[in-house]
Amino acid sequence: MASIGKGEIRAAMSVGEVAERSGVAVSAIHFYEKKGLIDSWRNAGNQRRFHRDVLRRIAIIKVAQRLGIPLSEIGEALATLPTDRTVTAKDWEILSQSWKADLNRRIEMLIGLRDQLSSCIGCGCLSVDACRLRNPWDELGEDGPGARLLEKN
Numbered sequence: 001m002a003s004i005g006k007g008e009i010r011a012a013m014s015v016g017e018v019a020e021r022s023g024v025a026v027s028a029i030h031f032y033e034k035k036g037l038i039d040s041w042r043n044a045g046n047q048r049r050f051h052r053d054v055l056r057r058i059a060i061i062k063v064a065q066r067l068g069i070p071l072s073e074i075g076e077a078l079a080t081l082p083t084d085r086t087v088t089a090k091d092w093e094i095l096s097q098s099w100k101a102d103l104n105r106r107i108e109m110l111i112g113l114r115d116q117l118s119s120c121i122g123c124g125c126l127s128v129d130a131c132r133l134r135n136p137w138d139e140l141g142e143d144g145p146g147a148r149l150l151e152k153n
Contacts, residue, residue: 012049016039023060029058037061037075039083053086060095067103 018120019026039058040048057078064074077095079088 006141011052012043013054015048015050018050018054018058022055024058024063026061026110032058032061033069035071035075037071037078037146057081060092065097067099069099069102073099 013021015026015029016030018024022029029038033040038050038054038061040050040054043049059073060078063076065071073115077098080095080098081091
């Protein structure tokens with residue numbers, strides 16, 4: 001695969017070039033495209049090509065995944081970005097605002113877990129009303145026997 005030379009900027013990139021520049025496997029790029037997170041087109045030789053701004057989209061996908069944001073939510077957020085022009089800093093700011101409340105909620109949950117973890121390790125309760133982490137206020141007991149999800153959507 002031919003690398004992009006120093007100072008050389010191409011308007012369109014092959015999937016291999018995108019993989020090299022983004023540090024993401026070609027298979028992941030195809031997966032992101034299949035999920036509608038990124039777009040490509042075919043040139044006259046029927047080769048897949050990507051606009052350079054796909055690198056920014058892949059970067060935000062990877063950062064969001066590290067933060068624990070599901071791909072479905074990443075896709076919804078990326079769908080709000082313009083496709084007819086280069087994404088601006090203001091566009092990214094609007095996108096990031098949509099995630100702030102969720103990230104703050106996750107941070108609060110992690111802080112609660114951190115602060116209560118030492119009293120929880122090894123207690124074995126997990127289903128009685130004393131466990132404020134796994135089963136606050138014995139919510140699961142009210143639902144009857146069997147596995148239950150704590151986080152309700």
